Amino acid sequence: MSVSTQTRRKRTRTNNSNMDGVNDTGADSLLEGMLARQSSFLQHNLKEGLNFADGDNHATVHNEPPFIDNENAIVDLDHTKVDAIGEEDDDENVEDDDLIFIKEQPVHFTSPTISGAGNYTSTTSKKFKKQRTISLPQLPHAKLLYQAMQETPRVQKNDELLHLTGSTSMTLDGNRNVNLRVIRSPSPSNNDPFYDSSVSPTAECSAGSASSDSDSAMGTEFNHTENVNRQKRSLRRLSAPRLAAKLVGKKAKTKKRENFKTDKDGHYVYQEGDVFGGSRFVVKQLLGQGTFGKVLKCRDIASGTGGGIDTNTFHTWNSTGSAQPRYVAVKVIRAIDRYREAAKTELRVLQAIYENDPHGQYQCLILQECFDYKNHICIVTDLLGRSVYDFMCSNGVARFPGSHVQAMAKQLIRSVCFLHDLGIIHTDLKPENVLLCDESSMEKSLPLSVVRSMSARRKEASGGKRKFLTNPEIKIIDFGSAVFHNEYHPPVISTRHYRAPEIVLGLGWSFPCDIWSIACVLVELVTGESLYPIHENLEHMAMMQRINGEPFPPHIVEKMLYKSAHKLGNSPSDLNATVIKHFDTNSLTLQWPEKNKRGDYITKEKSIKRVMGSCDRLDIHISKKIRADYGDWFSINWNLTPEKNWSLIKSKLLSERRHDGVVSGDLNKETFLFWYWFVDLCRKMFEFDPTKRITARQALEHEWFNLGILDEGITCFGKF
Incomplete structure (x- = not known):
């Protein structure tokens, strides 16, 4: 400063x-x-x-x-x-x-x-x-600084709300140009006393090699693949176990036979200890799974650093002559055509990220290598820590301190700004897809009253303690749903809780949908709870209006009706049944709670309580959640200037001081401004009209990032 x-x-x-x-x-x-x-x-x-x-x-x-x-x-x-x-x-x-x-x-x-x-x-x-x-x-x-890669920020134009669907042919053409290295199961030779089952004549193919299936000629192939393969073979010939076996006249131990099964739905059947990829990867743990396939923690027994960033070292040997392998994350895609096709788009996205940021300075997970194994596309990346979501679930208090929220926000927005400059839209930003680089934390025992109020699951996971990260560095992962802005746009994207309104309304979506998702994530980090804990469109739209403190803009609703009536672009299949029917075509307003022709409410009481009780206007909602730190007199009203807000807080503080003599919490004006400008940034990110929503580039310059706060996130930083 x-x-x-x-x-x-x-x-x-x-x-x-x-x-x-x-x-x-x-x-x-x-x-x-x-x-x-x-x-x-x-x-x-x-x-x-x-x-x-x-x-x-x-x-x-x-x-x-x-x-x-x-x-x-x-x-x-x-x-x-x-x-x-x-x-x-x-x-x-x-x-x-x-x-x-x-x-x-x-x-x-x-x-x-x-x-x-x-x-x-x-x-x-x-x-x-x-x-x-x-x-x-x-x-x-x-x-953190950011050097823009393009002169003007990526925005969404007004006419794209009606016509933006992207080019399907561009997606297919791009995927056809992908070349994947095909790895086949090795066949051990009893005649070779020094046979290493991790190497086979067919284990490594050049970029132009033909595959046994229609997709084998597709995938991402890096220029360094052949150099990597030559170095691996050279180092294997000189490995200590082989030399020792040759000197004593004994056969070197062959590696475990590969065991890798696929079910009828194309999923890899997880089993700890399985070996695959030319006997190179040993499965140690299931990290996650979904419709796309599975993510595995694997022991890489044939490489020290993989094929992505550093190709100079592959084996590390200690003084006893034994290998020091690393652990990696391997995403195994389902052996189904449509998922393989999506994986190829993901590989092209990861390749674009790697080419523009090979050292990962923009907090995006970097691809190490990829290959095709038994019709499964396998994507290898570094193994990082738990997700932000898992850390929150295992913490006695799910909320992050303000300094950590700010640090993560800068990294998230900066990463998305980088992606947008490359013409890439992530489309699935959420706490589950944000990983911690370092899980080290400081622990603080919570009061017994707080522990008693916890759920049994959280109490067991946290041990009754609140954890504070010592380093809030993060990485964005899972580019399986990412798209290039000029390629095919599916009608529905994003996980429900983080889905932007233009997607729910069936309008064209583009770069701004990532900004909405980031805002949802930031509020969740502050409150410890999902902002939109719902599972259907009507309640989602009702909560959006309640949190924004205003109805959907009429011109947005009008575009939705016009697009549907003229069948423009691609729209969700259930748009009419779950969205359009809930809008009055004359007033262009959402009808919630719903009434019948007699004027009686037909929306269930449980639904009304769920919407009205779980959220409020964003400034009020945030104020309620952080009063635990600063006292009941803390409040933010975004209709008032910061000075007027601060004057009201001081008057409440003085009144409480006069009556009780004690004030809980502690606050100075800069700390108040920290939270005031946080709400202001989120408000701009929650703009209903995506053509008016703040861009990632603009968000990086927001006033909030000029302010600091002194909290336990600051005091715990760099302790280990």
Whole structure:
């Protein structure tokens, strides 16, 4: 953060110990340590990883928070205001409670302008006044930079709501150009005393090799495949077990015979210990499964790093001569034509990501290699930690601290911005598809009253403790539903809870649908609960209106009716039965709760309670969930300015102080602004009209990413 002068001032305030995990004692060293780690992280990891061509191409980062009123910078429970300018203390060893910054704030400024592709500059007045405020820390991930790959952000045009279906022929043509390496089961030779069953004459085929089935000539083939194969064969000939066996005149042990079965529906039949892929992969665990197939944790016994990023090392041997294999994730696609076809699109998406980001700096899972085995397309990637969803389920408190939400949000939006610049739409962003790079966490025992209120399942999974990640770095996975923007668009995409309104209404969808999904994920990280816990269209639409605090725009509904009447584009098969019939064609409004001709409600009471009881307007909904940290007087009203909101909070705080003498929680103005601007960002991401919804590029520049917060996510960062 840019500052002109930094001063320190001793303050005696001991009443802020109610903030979770933050005490006055050692607060100065905590902040200094955090800022030092942050600076080091940014300098050595983030900036170097961006690989800019030169310094002039760096995107300008605006880390200054919005203007903050001097007099209201801090709420002190003793109601003592911080002076406008404090006395300077040159003693660097003095223990201070807070870091006070005197910053140069522009009196007037103009809107940012684009200078080249993705480089933002702003023209400011030369007149400055000094402003004193508290600067709260941020995790380094919240400051990640992004170098735009295309001059203008990807948007959805108005006419695409009616006609966007994408080119099916482009999808099929692209898939036909995919070449897959075919691996067949080896046949051991008793005549070769040094036979290694992981190698067979047919195990590795060149890019143009023909396959035994119609799809074998399709798939992704990397330029380095042949080099990889030659290195593997060379290293195998020189491996320690073979040399030892040759010297003592004994046969080297052959690897376990392959055991890999497929059921009548084309699914691989999971069994721990199975061997496949030329006797290279040993199945250790089932990580996940779905209609596409299964994801397996496998021991890679023939490769040290795989074929994706590093092709120089394949075997690592310890002092005893035994191999040190790695573990990988292998996605085994169903042996059914339509799923194989979808897998080829996924491979083309992963190839585009790899070619533009081979080191994975944009938090997308990187493809290591792929092959065709017994009509199953197998996709090999690095093995990461649990999903964000699994971490939430095993935590005593599912909510993430605000600093972690911000760090994950920056990574998610930045990754999606990268994908959109490549012309790729993910279409299935959700906590299950966001993996943790590091599961290490700090634990805090929860009060007995909280433990008793838990479900038996959560109590058992969490052990009655709340966990805080020490590193909120994430990776986006599962590109099985991803599409290129100019190729075929299925009528229905996304998991229900994260599905954008244009998809529900049967309109054309494009890049903005990913933004809606991200907003759903962010709210879930803050509240610990799904924002849309429903399973059918009518309740989903009713909740959307309730959360947005407004009905669907009439012009959107009108486009839906027009598109359906004229049979334009592709629409969900149940659109008329589950969506259109619930709209009044005259007023263009959703009829919920439904009434019959006599005016009696026909919507079930259980449905009404489910919608009305589980959500509220977004600002109110978020306020209710985070009051556990800041007290019942915390509230956000997006119809009021930040200053007016803050004035109302102060009046409530003073009233509670006068009557009870004690205030639960602790809050300063910057912390309030952190949550206020979070709601503002989500509101822009939840725009009903996808042509007006904020883009990923615009979201990266939102005010929220200029603000920090001091919470347990900050104090736990980098502990291990």
